[in-house]
Structure formats: structure tokens, C-alpha cells
Amino acid sequence: MIKRAVVIGSIVVALGLAGLQASGASRVEALGDWVESHFDFRLPAWAPKPLEPRGNPTTAAKVELGRYLFYDTRLSRDGSMSCASCHEQARAFTDGRATSPGVTGEHTKRNSMSLVNSAYFPVMTWSNPLLHSFEQQALVPLTGTEPVELGLSGREDEMIARLKAEPVYPALFRKAFPREKGEISLATVTRALGAFQRSIVSFRSPYDRYRYEGDVDAVSDSVLRGEALFFSEKLECHHCHNGLNLSDSERHARNRLGAFAFHNTGLYNLDGKGAYPPDNQGIKEITGRAEDMGRFRTPSLRNVAVTAPYFHDGSAATLDEVIDHYAAGGRTLKEGPNKGEGRLNPLKSSFVPGFSLTEKEREDLKAFLRAQTDEEVLRDPRFSNPWPKP
Amino acid sequence: MAAMALTTLAAPALAAPKSQSVEIRFAAAVNGAPLTCGQRYTGIGSTGASLELQDFRIYVSNFRLLTKDGKEVPMALTPDGVWQDDKVALLDFENATGNCNGNAPLNTTIKGTAPKGDYSGVVFDIGVPFEINHQDPTLAPAPLNLSATAWPWRVGYKFTTIDLETAPAAGKTASASGFSIHLGSTACGEGSWVTPPKMACSNPNRPEYRFTAFNPKTNTLVMDLGAVLATTDITTNAPQSPSGCMSSEEDNDCVGLFDRLGLTFRGKPSQGQAFITVK
Numbered sequence: 307m308i309k310r311a312v313v314i315g316s317i318v319v320a321l322g323l324a325g326l327q328a329s330g331a332s333r334v335e336a337l338g339d340w341v342e343s344h345f346d347f348r349l350p351a352w353a354p355k356p357l358e359p360r361g362n363p364t365t366a367a368k369v370e371l372g373r374y375l376f377y378d379t380r381l382s383r384d385g386s387m388s389c390a391s392c393h394e395q396a397r398a399f400t401d402g403r404a405t406s407p408g409v410t411g412e413h414t415k416r417n418s419m420s421l422v423n424s425a426y427f428p429v430m431t432w433s434n435p436l437l438h439s440f441e442q443q444a445l446v447p448l449t450g451t452e453p454v455e456l457g458l459s460g461r462e463d464e465m466i467a468r469l470k471a472e473p474v475y476p477a478l479f480r481k482a483f484p485r486e487k488g489e490i491s492l493a494t495v496t497r498a499l500g501a502f503q504r505s506i507v508s509f510r511s512p513y514d515r516y517r518y519e520g521d522v523d524a525v526s527d528s529v530l531r532g533e534a535l536f537f538s539e540k541l542e543c544h545h546c547h548n549g550l551n552l553s554d555s556e557r558h559a560r561n562r563l564g565a566f567a568f569h570n571t572g573l574y575n576l577d578g579k580g581a582y583p584p585d586n587q588g589i590k591e592i593t594g595r596a597e598d599m600g601r602f603r604t605p606s607l608r609n610v611a612v613t614a615p616y617f618h619d620g621s622a623a624t625l626d627e628v629i630d631h632y633a634a635g636g637r638t639l640k641e642g643p644n645k646g647e648g649r650l651n652p653l654k655s656s657f658v659p660g661f662s663l664t665e666k667e668r669e670d671l672k673a674f675l676r677a678q679t680d681e682e683v684l685r686d687p688r689f690s691n692p693w694p695k696p
Numbered sequence: 697m698a699a700m701a702l703t704t705l706a707a708p709a710l711a712a713p714k715s716q717s718v719e720i721r722f723a724a725a726v727n728g729a730p731l732t733c734g735q736r737y738t739g740i741g742s743t744g745a746s747l748e749l750q751d752f753r754i755y756v757s758n759f760r761l762l763t764k765d766g767k768e769v770p771m772a773l774t775p776d777g778v779w780q781d782d783k784v785a786l787l788d789f790e791n792a793t794g795n796c797n798g799n800a801p802l803n804t805t806i807k808g809t810a811p812k813g814d815y816s817g818v819v820f821d822i823g824v825p826f827e828i829n830h831q832d833p834t835l836a837p838a839p840l841n842l843s844a845t846a847w848p849w850r851v852g853y854k855f856t857t858i859d860l861e862t863a864p865a866a867g868k869t870a871s872a873s874g875f876s877i878h879l880g881s882t883a884c885g886e887g888s889w890v891t892p893p894k895m896a897c898s899n900p901n902r903p904e905y906r907f908t909a910f911n912p913k914t915n916t917l918v919m920d921l922g923a924v925l926a927t928t929d930i931t932t933n934a935p936q937s938p939s940g941c942m943s944s945e946e947d948n949d950c951v952g953l954f955d956r957l958g959l960t961f962r963g964k965p966s967q968g969q970a971f972i973t974v975k
Contacts, residue, residue, distance in 0.1 A: 352835060435792075517832070517890065530888065537848035537889040539938045549843030550834045554797070561841040563778055567797035597748075597795050597861075656859070656874025656939035 333486040334493040335361045337441055342559045345369070345505065352518045353509045354550070354558040356425035359439055362497045364504050367481035370692075372502025374478060375495055377691040380468040381448065383409045383457030389447065389499065390691065392418040392455075396684050398609035399506065404620025408455040415453065415586050417620035420613050422683055423606060425504040426550055428557035428564040432602045432618045433589045435566065440500035448496075462492050469495070508608060508683035513674070525677050532674025535667055541632070545657040551606035552678070570600035572636025572654035573617060575646035580653040583644050586619055599653050611676040612684065625672055635660025718771055718912050720759065720806040720818060723975070724752055724789040727922030734794025741925045742952075743868055747875070750796055750859035752789040753845055754919070755824045761810050762817030762908060771810045771818075778838050779803045784824050786839035795861055798844060818910045818917075822879065822957075823855040823902030829881065830892030847880055848889035855879040855902065858921070860940075862930045870931035876940035877924075877953065879903075883945070901943055903958040907974050916975050924971040927952035 337359035345364035358364050376389045392406040393399040399421035405413040416432045430443040437443055447455040458465050469475050469490050480488030515524035537544045546554045557564025568589050574582045582600040590598040602618045616622040631637045636649030724731035738746040759771040775781045788803040790796040829852035833843055845857045858877035864870035883898035934948040941950035954961035958969025
């Protein structure tokens with residue numbers, strides 16, 4: 307009797323677990339706090355390591371699985387798109403478009419951000435102070451509905467079933483998640499995607515070689531003149547673009563506390579009181595505070611020459627247009643629904659006062675920006691599509 | 697017996713630590729009211745303008761305690777890997793709420809050690825010592841590892857990263873909507889912005905603050921933004937100059953401010969600092 311009861315008990319427990327698995331419960335542990343990663347990112351000696359969530363340590367197996375998932379169109383509702391559809395390696399993991407269409411054709415509101423060195427950002431995306439990890443962020447393109455991107459809202463189980471049916475995955479998941487017994491779930495998918503994104507680091511631009519490795523021949527005199535302009539009080543670029551990624555949002559092993567910042571740069575001024583277009587108003591959409599109108603995160607300037615178009619809505623096609631905007635101290639749009647004088651936006655950062663540049667200075671500034679391109683990261687096989695070409 | 701008792705009494709006295717821990721507490725205020733992110737303060741400066749905080753972080757260094765007879769005794773800072781190393785400490789009064797940029801934690805207390813003694817005063821500088829002031833923030837250890845408080849390394853760090861959003865008083869107009877107080881060294885010689893100067897900067901701009909009646913156990917040092925800006929118009933910006941005062945000798949926005957920070961400006965000595973008081 308006693309034995310039988312035990313046996314029945316085990317069956318009940320087993321059924322219970324199976325039931326939980328089916329309904330989405332997971333063996334995966336919580337992300338927890340932020341700790342220094344022990345993964346080999348192949349960093350130069352001077353570069354600090356990224357931090358990672360304690361509950362999702364970066365491992366080679368997890369990065370490899372994440373790479374397969376990143377390039378896998380099974381991660382979209384109709385099998386037409388993957389993460390890489392909007393994050394192309396050759397464009398430093400951006401897509402060359404102002405905004406990006408999802409599986410329904412609806413466009414995102416914001417420009418696809420570069421993923422290179424995004425492991426060093428303490429907040430994800432253009433304008434969400436509450437979004438701190440890749441693992442959380444992955445749910446936005448996967449399951450978001452405003453707008454629909456990969457279109458998996460309410461269809462996660464279909465995606466999981468598709469992954470389970472792909473022969474390469476069971477072994478990849480077992481290697482990446484041994485403690486979780488190779489569980490294939492939304493939790494392990496987002497953790498593997500996070501590990502892969504975290505692994506995309508770059509410190510091999512000509513400017514890196516000059517600035518951090520003392521190679522004075524790595525950059526031209528024009529780059530050095532552009533650097534002096536960039537760091538001058540005349541242009542004020544450096545007040546927001548400084549540090550490891552030329553941003554003022556960063557966090558890493560030598561700066562564990564980290565910091566993040568959001569600024570209104572005077573791109574719009576629809577009503578003379580500082581309004582941005584109603585569908586794209588910066589962190590105000592999250593915080594609900596009127597003062598946060600038009601405040602967006604400072605992007606990294608790494609690889610900026612290959613990540614056009616620019617700004618949160620991709621509304622500047624070229625680096626020249628970006629420089630024009632800052633030189634004018636804010637953009638003036640003379641017609642259309644977004645017309646207005648951004649220069650007079652009352653919520654504009656005081657670090658965007660405007661400046662004048664000679665043609666030669668402009669070329670020098672652009673040479674400095676082009677020196678931020680790491681040609682190797684644009685084709686490094688570690689970050690490229692692992693699937694055989696069809 | 698008497699000798700033995702003396703010995704046993706003396707032994708613990710010899711073994712006792714010769715230094716004591718010291719904490720120096722700071723606070724930030726606007727005309728006496730506590731300074732916090734997300735709060736608007738009115739009646740500021742020469743035009744009675746209002747302000748709201750964006751950032752308030754200050755490097756302090758060179759702490760000395762004063763004995764009753766006026767002798768200066770160095771206080772050693774206790775490195776903690778975040779806020780202070782052995783030469784400089786960062787005070788942080790922003791918590792990234794409201795309009796503030798930065799990060800959540802505050803740091804308002806400097807921790808260190810000093811030889812055991814009775815102290816009745818404190819002396820310190822606002823600033824980063826020259827020998828560690830001119831370096832790349834990406835490579836520097838805490839608390840010099842922040843891009844927000846860094847400048848190009850020829851001029852070194854911003855000793856005060858104070859950024860304010862401003863608005864004019866009712867019925868008045870404004871030509872600027874922000875005011876910054878970025879105190880730092882200037883006239884650091886010719887050369888690349890991203891190399892350290894060969895010689896000390898002509899204007900180090902590290903004000904010294906000396907308080908002869910300060911008890912670390914009971915007193916706080918209050919930095920008052922209202923008091924330091926009392927003679928400044930924070931709603932205009934001098935033509936062809938950066939927002940607010942960024943320490944340039946050409947910048948008229950610095951005239952009153954430097955005086956009240958306790959610094960010489962354009963060769964004219966300060967009439968006495970009006971920034972920090974003992975409470």
C-alpha cells in the first residue's frame with residue numbers, strides 16, 4: 307500500500323511537471339543582478355568586460371545557439387523574418403531603413419539600432435528607461451503588438467513547436483542549457499538570443515587602435531582634427547557622446563554602477579511648446595511626464611558611417627544632415643505634418659546650442675566619425691549566419 | 697601587583713588602533729530647501745528665475761582635519777571601488793528620477809580615516825588632483841570612470857557636473873532654458889584635446905573650503921545652489937559661450953559664480969565663498 311502510494315505520488319508529480327511545462331512554466335532561473343561576464347569576448351587588454359545577468363551566464367554553447375536563433379525565420383509568425391531582417395551584420399546590425407516593416411507590413415516607429423557593443427548599454431532601445439536586458443528586450447520584437455514585428459503574440463507555442471521540429475536544435479539547446487535539460491521555451495530562446503547579442507563586441511576601429519593602442523598611424527591628420535572638433539566646447543558633441551561607445555549611457559566591469567541619459571535634441575517642435583510627432587515622443591511614453599517629451603537615449607557612435615539613416619525615427623539620411631541639425635541647434639521643418647522650429651524647442655538640451663563649421667572642418671568631423679568603423683565586426687564569422695544557404 | 701596592573705592596563709592601550717574612522721557628511725540645498733530631482737525651485741539668481749535639477753555631482757579631494765590649535769592632519773580616503781579611491785571622492789546628489797540623468801544611487805558621505813585625535817574643523821578642495829585629473833575616463837578607475845563627469849583629458853574632469861533646466865520668473869523673458877556649472881581646470885597649454893598637459897594648468901580652479909568649527913559627528917556641510925547662483929542670471933547665456941559657465945575665462949556667465957565659489961577669476965580674487973556652510 308505504502309509503496310503504491312509513493313508510486314502514485316510520483317506519477318502525480320510527473321504529470322504535474324509535464325502540465326506546467328506545457329503551460330509555459332520553466333526550469334530557467336531568474337535573471338538576477340548584474341555580474342562581470344567570464345565569457346571570452348576576445349577583447350583587447352584595455353577594454354572592460356561587459357556585465358551580464360547572474361541568471362544567464364554567457365557561454366560558447368549559448369552564444370552558438372543564439373546565433374542560430376538570431377538568423378532563424380521560425381522566430382516570426384509566417385516564417386518570413388528573423389532578427390537579422392532588421393539587424394544586418396554588414397550594416398553593423400542595422401537595416402538601412404528609416405523604420406522597419408514587420409510581418410504584417412506595419413512599420414516600427416523607430417530606427418533599427420546597432421547591436422554592436424550594446425552589451426555595454428544599461429538600458430535597451432531608444433526610449434525605455436525600464437528595459438535593462440537583452441533577455442527582456444527580445445520579447446518586444448518577438449511578441450510586441452504595437453507595432454507587430456515578428457508577430458508571435460499569442461503564438462509562442464507555434465514557434466516553440468517549430469523549433470522542436472528542427473533537427474539541429476535539441477542538441478544545441480541541451481549544450482546551451484544543460485541544467486535546464488535542454489528546455490526549448492520562450493525563456494531559453496530569449497536567454498540564448500541575449501547571449502549572442504552580448505557577444506557582438508567591437509574594439510577594432512582605426513580610432514580604437516589610435517586612442518587605446520597608441521598606433522598613431524592608424525588615423526589620418528584629418529581624423530585628428532575632427533577629434534579635436536568633436537571634443538571641443540564649440541561643438542559640444544562630447545557632452546553626450548563620450549566614453550567607450552561615445553554615448554553617455556554605459557555600464558561595464560570598470561563602471562558597474564553605470565549611468566544612462568535621455569535628451570531632447572530639438573528635432574521637432576510641432577506646437578511651439580516642444581511637441582514631437584504624436585506617435586514618437588520619447589520616454590514620455592513610458593514615464594507619462596510632460597517634461598520627458600522628445601527625450602531619447604544617446605546612441606553609440608561606433609560604426610556610425612555604416613548605420614544610416616540616423617536619429618530615433620531615421621529622419622536624417624546622411625551624416626551631413628545630422629551635422630546640419632546640430633549646427634543649426636535644432637532642425638527646422640518648413641512644411642508637412644511635422645513642421646516647426648526644433649531650434650526653439652523649450653525642452654531641448656542646453657548642449658545643442660548650434661555652431662558654425664567651415665567645409666574643411668565638416669570633412670574633418672566626418673573623417674573622425676568614419677574612423678569609428680570596425681570593418682572586422684561587419685564580417686566576423688562568429689556573428690554571421692550559421693544556416694546553410696538555401 | 698601594582699606593576700602588573702599597570703602592564704595589563706598599558707598593553708591594550710598600545711594595541712589599540714592609532715587611527716579612527718571619520719565620516720564627512722554633505723547635503724545639497726537650494727536656498728535652504730533640500731535639493732532633489734523632480735522638484736522645481738523658484739526665486740533663483742539675479743532675476744528670480746526657477747530651476748529644476750538635471751545633474752549634481754561633485755568631486756572632492758585633499759581632506760584634512762583641523763585640531764583645536766589649528767593644525768592640519770591629513771584624512772585618508774577609504775577606497776570602495778565606486779565612489780572614492782585614495783585621492784578623490786565623488787558626491788552624487790542625482791538619482792536619475794525626474795529630469796535627472798545618471799543613476800539611482802546617491803553618495804553624500806565621504807569615508808576615511810585619520811590619526812586618533814580631537815578635531816574641530818575640516819579643510820578640503822572641490823576638484824580632482826592634477827596628477828590623476830588628465831586621463832581617459834574609459835580606462836580610469838572609479839570614481840573617475842564616468843563619461844558624464846569627464847571632459848576631454850587636456851582639461852581633465854568636470855569638478856562640478858551641475859546641469860539645470862531653467863525658466864524665467866513670471867512676466868520675465870529668457871534666452872536660455874538651461875544653465876550648467878562645469879568647474880574645471882583651464883589654460884592647460886596647447887595640444888591635442890585627448891592628451892594630458894605637460895605642465896600644470898594656469899587656472900587649476902580647485903577651490904579650497906575651510907571650516908574651523910565642524911564636528912564630523914554632528915555637523916553636515918551644505919552646498920547651496922541658491923546661494924552660489926545669487927548674483928547670476930540663469931535664464932540668459934553670454935553670447936558665443938557654452939551653456940552656463942564651463943570655466944572659460946572668456947565666459948561672462950562665470951564672473952559672479954566664480955566669486956561665490958571662492959575662486960579668482962580674470963585675476964580678481966574672490967570676496968569669499970558663498971557655496972558651502974556648516975549645519
